[in-house]
Amino acid sequence: MKVVLLSIVLLALAIAGIAIKILFKKNGKFSGTCSSNNPLLQTEDGSCSICGASREEKCKS
Structure with a gap:
């Protein structure tokens, strides 16, 4: 118990x-939630595979 x-x-x-x-x-938004911060979700050119943002940009979605 x-x-x-x-x-x-x-x-x-x-x-x-x-x-x-x-x-x-x-x-009420969390910072750093864009997948561009996650190396597993990046495309070969280093951009986010979901929203297209580069590492230096903010999340586009």
Whole structure:
């Protein structure tokens, strides 16, 4: 029973932390979420395979 309560408390803290981050971010957006930051989702020329942004550009979508 203690393990279940501990896991619920830890899960609630994680969700609260994410919610607080969204509240304090400008327009509620996470930074660095464009796939151009992920080397696995880049095309051969280094641009984002989803929105076409290069590494230096912001996400276009």
